[in-house]
Amino acid sequence: MWKKCQTDTLSLKYAKKCMTEVSVINSRESAEEKTRSGKKRTRNGVTTTDLIFSAYVSINAEVFPKVLALHVPKGSKVADVTFGKGIFWTKVPKDHYDLFPSDIKSGTDCRNLPYVDGSIDCVVLDPPYMEGFYRRKGTELAGSGTHQSFRSTYSNGEHTSTGPLKYHRQVVSFYVDAGKEAYRVLKTDGIFIVKCQDEVSSNTQNLTHVELIGKYESQGFYTKDLFVVVRSNKPSISRVIKQEHARKNHSYFLVFKKKER
Ligand SMILES: C[S@@+](CC[C@H](N)C(=O)[O-])C[C@H]1O[C@@H](n2cnc3c(N)ncnc32)[C@H](O)[C@@H]1O
Numbered sequence: 371m372w373k374k375c376q377t378d379t380l381s382l383k384y385a386k387k388c389m390t391e392v393s394v395i396n397s398r399e400s401a402e403e404k405t406r407s408g409k410k411r412t413r414n415g416v417t418t419t420d421l422i423f424s425a426y427v428s429i430n431a432e433v434f435p436k437v438l439a440l441h442v443p444k445g446s447k448v449a450d451v452t453f454g455k456g457i458f459w460t461k462v463p464k465d466h467y468d469l470f471p472s473d474i475k476s477g478t479d480c481r482n483l484p485y486v487d488g489s490i491d492c493v494v495l496d497p498p499y500m501e502g503f504y505r506r507k508g509t510e511l512a513g514s515g516t517h518q519s520f521r522s523t524y525s526n527g528e529h530t531s532t533g534p535l536k537y538h539r540q541v542v543s544f545y546v547d548a549g550k551e552a553y554r555v556l557k558t559d560g561i562f563i564v565k566c567q568d569e570v571s572s573n574t575q576n577l578t579h580v581e582l583i584g585k586y587e588s589q590g591f592y593t594k595d596l597f598v599v600v601r602s603n604k605p606s607i608s609r610v611i612k613q614e615h616a617r618k619n620h621s622y623f624l625v626f627k628k629k630e631r
Contacts, residue, residue: 425598430565430621433599434458437623438492441561441595442467446491449555451480451548458494467492481547485555493552496565497544499578499621501537538571542578546585553589556628562591567621575615579622591626598622 422436442448444466450458453471470490472478480495535543545566552562564586568578583593600620 424596425600427600427602429601430599431457431460433597433623435462437563437595437597437625438462438467441563441625442492447489448492448494449483449485449490450494450496451478451483451552452494452496454496458496481544481551483551483555487554488557490555490560491557492561492563493556494563494565495545495548495552497548499541499565499567500569501541501571538569538574538576538578541569542581542585545578545582546589549582549586549589549591553591553628558628558630560628561594562586562626562628564624564626565621566624568618570615570618573614579624582624586624586626590629590631592629593624594627595625596622597625 422440426433426436438448446467447470448467449470449472450456451472453473454475456471459469459471470485472480472483474480478484480497545564549562549564556562564582566578566582569576579596587593598620599622604619
């Protein structure tokens with residue numbers, strides 16, 4: 371049957387029938403396995419297709435509530451430390467969480483939070499994620515001219531950090547410093563949700579999410595989950611002589627859990 375499935379690629383209907391029959395066989399086999407072992411096993415949970423998945427062609431405002439639903443119990447104290455325009459929260463019912471929004475725009479640096487050690491259940495971090503926002507002068511920031519709204523959403527219109535590093539290394543360094551502060555304010559087993567995007571900088575590929583996972587694990591976090599958000603619209607056209615790298619049309623929500631050091 372499988373051979374016919376593989377060769378008969380045009381017959382989608384037939385393939386679906388094969389899949390149904392295979393899943394029936396699988397469930398029958400697992401039932402038989404239970405009988406063979408002779409042990410009675412009670413399976414918990416309800417069979418459902420209504421699951422939260424690791425990747426969505428969607429927008430942050432749709433995916434963020436799913437991240438919360440899976441990882442942050444209702445009633446938790448959540449500090450969104452780069453709250454910006456609050457887009458993440460537009461589809462989260464107000465009474466589900468005890469939300470503490472802050473941003474550099476309202477005077478709170480996410481690397482120096484006004485919370486006592488171990489007092490927060492969840493920290494949300496979504497700083498400017500591309501090196502274009504970490505320039506020394508405001509006039510060199512990404513998002514000039516017709517891209518002003520992009521700039522005002524993703525930054526406060528000023529360079530994000532005055533650190534000694536340049537370009538992409540400065541982006542990572544910012545995330546690392548914000549991670550240390552998140553670790554301090556989180557309770558043990560607290561959840562740290564980090565939004566990021568990989569970037570090509572100086573014609574070099576930087577897999578930011580991989581770098582951050584390494585850095586945060588060494589700070590004492592466990593990488594509990596990873597979500598991919600794929601944008602449905604096309605990224606804007608830009609002038610390229612020869613394309614060297616795939617244009618990014620996806621970003622991540624990384625979910626970390628604070629372990630005791
Ligand atoms: C990508 S936007 C966040 C968007 C936000 N998640 C939302 O849903 O609207 C980045 C935000 O980080 C803020 N930011 C930049 N540097 C910061 C800092 N040192 N501390 C706190 N917030 C900062 C910017 O002002 C901007 O609002």
